[in-house]
Amino acid sequence: xxxxxxxxxxxxxxxxxxxxxxxxxxxxxxxxxxxxxxxxxxxxxxxxxxxxxxxxxxxxxxxxxxxxxxxxxxxxxxxxxxxxxxxxxxxxxxxxxxxxxxxxxxxxxxxxxxxxxxxxxxxxxxxxxxxxxxxxxxxxxxxxxxxxxxxxxxxxxxxxxxxxxxxxxxxxxxxxxxxxxxxxxxxxxxxxxxxxxxxxxxxxxxxxxxxxxxxxxxxxxxxxxxxxxxxxxxxxxxxxxxxxxxxxxxxxxxxxxxxxxxx
Amino acid sequence: xxxxxxxxxxxxxxxxxxxxxxxxxxxxxxxxxxxxxxxxxxxxxxxxxxxxxxxxxxxxxxxxxxxxxxxxxxxxxxxxxxxxxxxxxxxxxxxxxxxxxxxxxxxxxxxxxxxxxxxxxxxxxxxxxxxxxxxxxxxxxxxxxxxxxxxxxxxxxxxxxxxxxxxxxxxxxxxxxxxxxxxxxxxxxxxxxxxxxxxxxxxxxxxxxxxxxxxxxxxxxxxxxxxxxxxxxxxxxxxxxxxxxxxxxxxxxxxxxxxxxxxxxx
Numbered sequence: 001x002x003x004x005x006x007x008x009x010x011x012x013x014x015x016x017x018x019x020x021x022x023x024x025x026x027x028x029x030x031x032x033x034x035x036x037x038x039x040x041x042x043x044x045x046x047x048x049x050x051x052x053x054x055x056x057x058x059x060x061x062x063x064x065x066x067x068x069x070x071x072x073x074x075x076x077x078x079x080x081x082x083x084x085x086x087x088x089x090x091x092x093x094x095x096x097x098x099x100x101x102x103x104x105x106x107x108x109x110x111x112x113x114x115x116x117x118x119x120x121x122x123x124x125x126x127x128x129x130x131x132x133x134x135x136x137x138x139x140x141x142x143x144x145x146x147x148x149x150x151x152x153x154x155x156x157x158x159x160x161x162x163x164x165x166x167x168x169x170x171x172x173x174x175x176x177x178x179x180x181x182x183x184x185x186x187x188x189x190x191x192x193x194x195x196x197x198x199x200x201x202x203x204x205x206x207x208x209x210x211x212x213x214x215x216x217x218x219x220x221x222x223x224x225x226x227x228x229x230x231x232x233x234x235x236x237x238x239x240x241x242x243x244x245x246x247x248x249x250x251x252x253x254x255x256x257x258x259x260x261x262x263x
Numbered sequence: 264x265x266x267x268x269x270x271x272x273x274x275x276x277x278x279x280x281x282x283x284x285x286x287x288x289x290x291x292x293x294x295x296x297x298x299x300x301x302x303x304x305x306x307x308x309x310x311x312x313x314x315x316x317x318x319x320x321x322x323x324x325x326x327x328x329x330x331x332x333x334x335x336x337x338x339x340x341x342x343x344x345x346x347x348x349x350x351x352x353x354x355x356x357x358x359x360x361x362x363x364x365x366x367x368x369x370x371x372x373x374x375x376x377x378x379x380x381x382x383x384x385x386x387x388x389x390x391x392x393x394x395x396x397x398x399x400x401x402x403x404x405x406x407x408x409x410x411x412x413x414x415x416x417x418x419x420x421x422x423x424x425x426x427x428x429x430x431x432x433x434x435x436x437x438x439x440x441x442x443x444x445x446x447x448x449x450x451x452x453x454x455x456x457x458x459x460x461x462x463x464x465x466x467x468x469x470x471x472x473x474x475x476x477x478x479x480x481x482x483x484x485x486x487x488x489x490x491x492x493x494x495x496x497x498x499x500x501x502x503x504x505x506x507x508x509x510x511x512x513x514x515x516x517x518x519x520x521x522x523x524x525x526x527x528x529x
Contacts, residue, residue, distance in 0.1 A: 002365075003363055006359065006362045006363055007359075007363065010348070010351065010355060010358075010359040011348070013350070013351065013355065014348035014349070014350045014351050015350075017350035018350060072348070073346075074342070074344055074345070074346035074347075075346060075347055075348055077313060077342060078340070078342055078345075078347075078360075079360075079363065080311070080312070080313055081311045081312075081313065081335060081338070081340035081342070081413075082335055082360060082363050082364050083332045083333050083334070083335040083336040083363075083364055083365075084332055084335075084363055085332050260315075262274070262308075262313065262314040262315060263308065263313040263314065
């Protein structure tokens with residue numbers, strides 16, 4: 001554990017000075033600020049931010065994560081030549097990826113909101129969910145990035161797979177869902193659609209937010225179905241649990257690869 | 264200090280090591296030489312636990328390596344390529360590795376001084392030249408007074424002054440009773456520092472003996488020519504094609520040399 005903390009501490013020091021991470025924080029800062037100025041009240045600004053969150057966080061995390069993991073390859077080897085267990089190093093490097101990105105997001109969103117005193121009692125709930133969903137997406141796509149990078153040694157190919165994964169989950173998925181609903185309109189589709197939602201972490205994060213907004217119809221077909229089926233606490237717990245699984249399972253597969261592979 | 268027996272490794276369908284036996288004793292510098300892709304680095308990595316062998320065993324100071332990481336407290340490693348987190352400084356890296364190793368205060372900072380690293384230790388590593396990073400790499404390997412030092416192409420990319428400083432250091436550490444494994448393509452440099460030569464070809468140690476024994480066995484005046492002679496013997500037509508006639512005769516000839524010279528190997 002002490003080894004993990006040591007590695008995390010130095011990786012944080014390294015990644016926190018990375019200009020991509022700094023730009024990422026700055027982006028959220030500017031985006032939130034703009035939405036507050038243009039959109040007005042807290043909840044509406046948050047609603048506008050929602051789409052940024054579910055599209056941009058996965059993209060930046062999976063691309064940055066893949067590059068980070070490959071870039072750390074030689075240093076990983078040097079550290080593995082020290083008396084360090086592989087799993088300790090893995091956890092340290094993974095935390096060194098997910099923590100700075102999460103922090104960049106949290107700081108970027110929170111600073112303007114606090115400055116404008118934009119969070120009323122009615123939007124605390126929503127804000128909290130948005131922060132949770134953003135951090136969960138960072139963990140999920142960080143784990144996917146690490147899984148891709150540790151299984152695919154070729155940098156370009158790994159980056160291509162990472163981008164493909166992102167495009168599938170954010171862009172293509174809703175199209176697929178729509179196609180299924182149209183093609184099988186004659187059948188009862190609730191259960192299949194629910195299954196499809198759990199098959200996509202971006203949809204899960206979206207549902208988490210949509211469930212507090214009562215605008216589910218605007219947020220894609222799956223959101224509407226989910227609200228109708230589960231609504232309220234059960235739905236929230238199920239979605240958070242699904243997201244946790246989406247971070248854990250790829251993460252554990254990546255750890256297994258990391259423990260067994262040759263460097 | 265290190266004793267390897269029957270170490271085999273293949274990457275996919277490519278056999279890299281096909282049964283390596285090698286002993287490395289304390290107080291000596293063992294140079295592993297061989298053509299490109301002969302498995303020198305892979306062998307080093309197997310000792311370090313970075314690569315898992317398919318078969319065979321490595322015994323480190325009496326204990327068989329079994330996946331426990333603690334034996335590496337006693338190993339210092341200088342990899343061929345030094346790439347570090349770019350926003351950290353040399354001082355950060357050294358502090359980090361020190362904490363990870365939980366090393367005490369007994370540190371050897373001699374190379375930091377003699378390689379004149381003082382002025383660059385607080386500069387972010389991304390702005391340092393390759394040679395400077397390689398010097399930091401060298402200082403880091405020697406920093407913890409490890410009993411076994413594994414140096415992969417240590418002088419590659421170093422200027423002549425730094426290379427000389429490093430070679431002096433290697434000799435001093437050997438005299439202090441440490442074991443060193445050095446790989447290098449620059450054989451004239453190994454001439455200065457190597458006590459024992461292990462010649463790796465086609466995944467096997469084809470020759471292992473002291474430098475003088477090698478010169479005597481091949482009848483050549485310098486290490487470079489002696490190794491060239493070994494390579495010519497080993498890579499004559501037929502050897503690159505497994506199973507081709509001539510390969511067996513060739514390896515037997517080399518193996519005979521090994522057997523006679525092994526007599527004096529502890």
